[in-house]
Amino acid sequence: MIDASDLIALVRTYNPKTDAALIGKAYAYGQRMHDGQFRHSGEPYFSHPVAVAAILTEMKLDDATIVTALLHDTIEDTRSTYSDVKFEFGVEIAELVDGVTKLTNLQLSSTESKQAENFRKLFMAMSKDLRVILVKLADRLHNMRTIRSMRPEKQAQKARETMDIFAPLAGRMGMQWMREELEDLAFRVLNPEARASIIRRFITLQRETGDVIQKITADIELELEKAGLQAEVIGRAKKPYSIWRKMQEKEQGFSRLSDIYGFRIIVGTEADCYAALGAIHQRWRAVPGRFKDYISQPKSNGYRSIHTTVSGRDGKRVEVQIRTREMHEVAETGVAAHWSYRDGVRSENRFAVDPARWISTLTERFEVAETNDEFLEHVKLEMYQDQVFCFTPKGEVVKLPRGATPLDFAYAIHTRIGDSCVGAKVDTIRVPLWTRLKNGQSVEILTAEGQRPQATWIDIVATGRAKAAIRRSLREEDRERFIKLGRELARVAFEHVGKKPTDKALGTAARHLGLEDTEELLARLGSAELTAREVVNTLYPELVAKKGDEIDAARAVVGLEPGQTFSRANCCQPLPGERIVGITYRGRGVMIHTIDCRALQEFEDQPKRWVDLHWHSGNHPAVHAVSLDLTIANDAGVLGRICTLIGEQRANISNLQFLDRKPDFYRLIVDVDLRDVEHLHSVMLALEADSDVASISRHRDLGRKP
Known part of the structure; x- marks a missing residue:
């Protein structure tokens, strides 16, 4: 643990005019309050607040933030109170410490309704003073660096929360280095085997090729020198989690993944950025589709840089980022650059974003959300x-x-x-x-x-603003129709458990579901935003649990006209539990497709043929055929064991077709009759776990007629 004088020395490197007495006083106060407390590792507890403060000095933050870091656990974990901190250190610091304390008590990974409420509190704290979040992020970073001393189940919970919430939040604020480290630390807990595998491959690659980073850095420096540009070139290998994510996204192995190295070129002026880009592209071939100019079009958090990917030495793809020193400071600290100090005064970085304006831009659309689900949806879309x-x-x-x-x-x-x-x-x-x-x-x-707007648009759009507008329009346009349909759905669902959907029953269900009134509940039932099963389960959970009757396969889809029949499209083979849409055919009824089926493209200009459908809630029989693409080892007994595995999952094999036979493997298509998408997942999981299954995927044959 560093002492007070060392911490003050760290602050003085960027702020010679720091209030050393204030920091020293906070250090002594925190040490006294935490005296006798220890971390899981056995270290004195106060070593943690000191480490958090040291992390914040790397971002060159002001004295108030450093002092808050030293005191951030005093109100929660010691006898100290808000009034005590206010008396000793003033209102500003007391408010910051209290804000961090409240954030610490938020359970951001709890149930959805509670999570939505806590996210609202999180953004409220951010809007009051963003420095609260900066301290909390530094707190989480140090906790993740020292997580090995915690119980395994606690490690997993903290790592998942870090991966889902804190790492994306750091990235959205522009602190990319912190996002990458948080992700990698969480990755080490959640998937240690994958991380170790990537590191081993890196070591092997370095042994085979030598220090590639040093060689490519020298190549870039030579080209910039030829162009008469003074620049600093920084090269690095990407973090294991970043590489693993690329492998998952591109479905490629490590050996085929090329852009695992990144290089930053830091120049003097904006004009030099484009001159450096010209020198790089003149020397190496640019990779199409991998160029982004965030200087002319900055990100909302102030990030500015030119990104390009080129085929460098030995044909290896390398990502190059080009920026000025001012841009680099914002790229490193993001929104935190607003509080950064240089030579004792607040740094005047023209690219730093005003935190109040940034948080206002970020949250301006959250207020249109009418439910907790919508609010969480907006948060994930706008934040992450x-x-x-x-x-x-x-x-x-x-x-x-x-x-x-x-x-x-x-x-x-x-x-x-x-x-x-x-x-x-x-x-x-x-x-x-x-x-x-x-x-x-x-x-x-x-x-x-x-x-x-059409109901199918909900699954097409990606922004919270569009989803909210479509839902609002659908509710307004079709409210009466939805209420009528919802009443019929409620009648059928209630009769299924031997009850009647009286106005009182529906009103009680609406109140428990947080809806305005009975009409709102019925409208949401009719628009498929709420299922009849959810409504019945709200009032009669025991009865719903007892009703295990299977749904008639001929009535598995909701939304058809009376007497209208349906069939599943062969191209995408939709399953209960998946989003679906229907296409009408004269004399053939309705053909249902998954919402992402590419065969729907040919009906884009025929909106009158589209029918909004969804699967009936409940237990479906295992009669829905799905094709699986399997590659298995060509050994005695393997095929029999695969068939047994499928049977153990209560799924029936209806057809089997060999596509390729090799001395060491078979590739085949297996048609399996399933209940729903969860049944599919359980079958695929059981097969994937078998050591003789090389690969498995859902086979979608777009060449087959719907």
Whole structure:
């Protein structure tokens, strides 16, 4: 544990005018309050607040934040009170310490309703003073660095919470280094075998190729010197978790993953950034689709940099980031750059974002959420996704989360544009509305009078704003129809357990589900935002649990017209539990597809044939055939054991087709009759766990007729 003088020395490296007496007083106060307390590792507890303060000095933060770090556990874990801290250190520091204490008590990984409430409190604390979150992030970082001394189950809980909440939050605030370290520390707990495997492969790669980073750094420095540019070049291998995530996203092995090295070029001016980019592209071939200019289009947290990926030495792909020193400071500390000090004064970094404006921009759309589910959905969409930048035909920039579609683009411009959207052109080419947009694309929205949002749009859009607007429009437009349909669904569901859906019963259920009144409950039932099973289960959970009768396969889908029949499309083989949509055929009834089925593309211009459907809630019989693509070892008894495994999961094999026979393996398609998507997952999990199964995936044959 560093002593008070060493901590003050760390602060003085960037703030010579620091109030050393204040920091020394806080150090002594915290040490006295935590006297006799120890961590799980056996160290004095006060070593933790000191380490948190030291982490914050790396971000060059002000005295008040450093003092808060030293005192952040005093109100919660010692006899000290808010009044005591206020008397000793003033209102500002007392408020900060109290804010961190309240955050520590929030259970962000609890049930959804409680989690939504606690997230609201989190953002409220952020809006009051963002330094509270900075201390909390540093606190979590040190706890993750020392997590080995905790019980295994506690390690797993903290690691999952870190991966799901704190690491993305650090990234959204622009502190990418902290996000990467938090992710990697959590990865070490959650999947130690995968992390160790990646590290071993790295060691093998270095043994075979030598110090690639040093060689490529020298190559870049030589090219910049030729161009007459003064620059600092920093090279690094990406973190194990970052590499593992790329392997999962690209479905590639380590040996095929090329861009595992990253390099930063720090230059003097903005003009030098583009000159350096020219020198890099002139020397090495740029990889198409991997260029991003965050200087001309900065991120909302102030991040500015040019990103490009090139084929460098020996054909290895390397990512290069180019920025000025000021941009680099913001890239390292993100929103925290607002409080950074240099030479004893608040750093005037023109790229640093005003925290109040940043948090206002971040949370402006959260208030439109009407339920806890919607609020959490907005949080995850707005907080935890990278952005893409697209252009209107007039050249105006629209910022969207990664994975956004033309519908999101339309709603980002105006709700009226989104509601009346009938199509879109991306870079002048007509595309389906579910197309995922990429950086730099130009998007033109096609509209028509009388067009209204469709229920299937909910599954197409990615932004909270678009989802909220679509839901609101659907509720307003079809409210009466939904109420009528909801009443019928409630009648059937209640009769199934021998009860009647009286107004009193429905009103009680609405109140328990947090809805305004009976009509709101029925409207949500009819619009498939709420299932009849959920309503009945709210009032009669024991009766629902006792009713195990299987649903008639001929009545498995809800939303058909009286007398209308349905069949499952062969191309995507939808299962109960998956989002579905129907396409009407004259004389053939309705063909149901999964919402992401590519075969739907040919019906994009025929909206009248689309039918909004969902699966009946309850127990479905195992009659829904799904094709599995299996690669298994060619050894005696393997195929028999695979068939036995499937049978043990209470699934029936209806067909088996060999695609490839090799001396060491077979590849085959197995048709299995299943109940629902959960049944599918259990079958695939059992097969994947078998040592003789090399690979398994769900087979989707887009060449087969629907």
